[in-house]
Amino acid sequence: MxxxxxxxxxxxxxxxxxxxxxFDLRVSPGTVCGLLGPNGAGKTTAVRILATLLxxxxxxxxxxxxxxxxxxxxxxxxxxxxxxxxAVDEALSGRENLVIFGxxxxxxxxxxxxxxxxxxxxxxxxxxxxxxVRTYSGGMRRRLDLAAGxxxxxxxxxxxxxxxxxxxxxxxxxxxxxxxxxxxxxxxxLTTQYLDEADQLADRVCVLDAGRVIAEGTPDALKxxxxxxxxxxxxxxxxDLAAAASRLRAVARSEPAVDPDRRAVSAQVGERAGALTExxxxxxxxxxGVADVALRRPTLDEVFLQxxxxxxxxxxxxxxxx
Amino acid sequence: MTATxxxxxxxxxAGDGLTLTGRALAHWRREPGPLIGSLGFDILMVxxxxxxxxxxxxxxxxxxxxEFLMPGxxxxxxxxxxxMTTMAVAADLDRGVTDRLxxxxxxxxxxxxxxxxxxxxxxxxxxxxMLLVGLAVGWRARGDLGDTLTAFGLILLLRFxxxxxxxxxxxxxxxxxxxxxxxxxxxxxxxxxxxFVAPSTxxxxxxxxxxxxxxxxxxxxxxxxxxxxxxxGDSWVAAHHPxxxxxxxxxxxxxxxxxxxxxxxxxxx
Numbered sequence: 019m020x021x022x023x024x025x026x027x028x029x030x031x032x033x034x035x036x037x038x039x040x041f042d043l044r045v046s047p048g049t050v051c052g053l054l055g056p057n058g059a060g061k062t063t064a065v066r067i068l069a070t071l072l073x074x075x076x077x078x079x080x081x082x083x084x085x086x087x088x089x090x091x092x093x094x095x096x097x098x099x100x101x102x103x104x105a106v107d108e109a110l111s112g113r114e115n116l117v118i119f120g121x122x123x124x125x126x127x128x129x130x131x132x133x134x135x136x137x138x139x140x141x142x143x144x145x146x147x148x149x150x151v152r153t154y155s156g157g158m159r160r161r162l163d164l165a166a167g168x169x170x171x172x173x174x175x176x177x178x179x180x181x182x183x184x185x186x187x188x189x190x191x192x193x194x195x196x197x198x199x200x201x202x203x204x205x206x207x208l209t210t211q212y213l214d215e216a217d218q219l220a221d222r223v224c225v226l227d228a229g230r231v232i233a234e235g236t237p238d239a240l241k242x243x244x245x246x247x248x249x250x251x252x253x254x255x256x257x258d259l260a261a262a263a264s265r266l267r268a269v270a271r272s273e274p275a276v277d278p279d280r281r282a283v284s285a286q287v288g289e290r291a292g293a294l295t296e297x298x299x300x301x302x303x304x305x306x307g308v309a310d311v312a313l314r315r316p317t318l319d320e321v322f323l324q325x326x327x328x329x330x331x332x333x334x335x336x337x338x339x340x
Numbered sequence: 341m342t343a344t345x346x347x348x349x350x351x352x353x354a355g356d357g358l359t360l361t362g363r364a365l366a367h368w369r370r371e372p373g374p375l376i377g378s379l380g381f382d383i384l385m386v387x388x389x390x391x392x393x394x395x396x397x398x399x400x401x402x403x404x405x406x407e408f409l410m411p412g413x414x415x416x417x418x419x420x421x422x423x424m425t426t427m428a429v430a431a432d433l434d435r436g437v438t439d440r441l442x443x444x445x446x447x448x449x450x451x452x453x454x455x456x457x458x459x460x461x462x463x464x465x466x467x468x469x470m471l472l473v474g475l476a477v478g479w480r481a482r483g484d485l486g487d488t489l490t491a492f493g494l495i496l497l498l499r500f501x502x503x504x505x506x507x508x509x510x511x512x513x514x515x516x517x518x519x520x521x522x523x524x525x526x527x528x529x530x531x532x533x534x535x536f537v538a539p540s541t542x543x544x545x546x547x548x549x550x551x552x553x554x555x556x557x558x559x560x561x562x563x564x565x566x567x568x569x570x571x572x573g574d575s576w577v578a579a580h581h582p583x584x585x586x587x588x589x590x591x592x593x594x595x596x597x598x599x600x601x602x603x604x605x606x607x608x609x
Binding site for chain 2: 109166
């Protein structure tokens, strides 16, 4: 099986609105693919189609080697779905929840119990196994939800915004659990609003806008595509800002941005170490006092805003100079 | 990951349905509050009508108002079940449980079947409690055992029909306020019938609506089967209560069961 998830030219229309408009995706087995995009870009529609919940109008999709439309039942034996809200019963204990799902996966009474115990151990819920889920923290609830999605040890797991409304600690717990699953060989398709989440977990990122993939690559490649790293200088004395900006301009790829309040000036550079040495040497020769220097990569947020702005401008026919 | 987890059985409507009925029962066992509240409310209604309003209410053909009341209350509690079904179906949909089940190799219609069986089981519990309350306030079933069992059978048939009304509404309405609206509408639906007062005491047009209410058919038929006083209407409807007590629920099932299935399938659209 070459691709754990394969989508080609998927289209899905709701009335006048094209939720997916030629969506293509290829995910290699055992990797994490992050699906990013603004609200309404089609992320959830794509996941729902691939998880056999939604029919589509055109195109082709395969999950775990089976056709999503024609072999839905085979697909359902090989996937797990973790949606935006924990789909577990608050009134029941973690164990009861997992046993019920295990029985619905037809493991039989004893098989379901055994599997529930295994998963509770694996997701660090053994101590809380027999408490009602209502008493769980947000992170524990999500881990239980992940466990419920893992009952048949699926080869493909869909995570639709798995850390929405979690505190940072809960988020870390979920991330750790997902990393652990991937180490075990599970393929994960993750949608998220949090770009740092994709940065943390995803091997590859697909940026979705208006129902199609507008950019794709490793998080690092996407960031360099935006023009590489930025140098930020903070000068001791505000009068030196103009001098610093002009020295930075000489090595930069973009017009330096000046922030007088912070006495800071920043710009994108190509070769970061060389540019940094050069600008610092020049400023030293000029006698400009530098209070702070930062060399940083663009955040995924910057990549994302840039890409979606370009894409929507292209749609409306506006020229964009990046 | 090694595929060490192998299903022992295949998906079946009955097997999966029963597992999901078990889920509803487990839920009730762990959180009996709403059920106790619902039974408490039913008992309160009986006490209110038997002792508070009952003194002022006359049964047109003569006879005890409490004997007249109880068949109405039995059927009324079945109407109160609608919002319970609606709430459960809407909650599963809202919380993503329905989506998860649909992404699993579970028999497609098992979630609806599981719900229907669980709600019927609670209807049996409700009727058992109401039977005891009825006996306590002086109601008696005066027919033979066969008639009495037939009467309870008709009441449960009405509940089974209303399950599908509830499922349809649960798949249709959006949000908690809509569920509250369903709950509120149960009252006019229940009161605009022969359950508590004789339609002959209402304005003519309203009385006609009340007579044709499906609830009135079940209430009228069970009053006859229990040997309790009826209101003695002489219309065609009043003369055919037993027939209508079967036809009405079957008609509701014939409409709302396919509508519910259609709604459920439309979730993939």
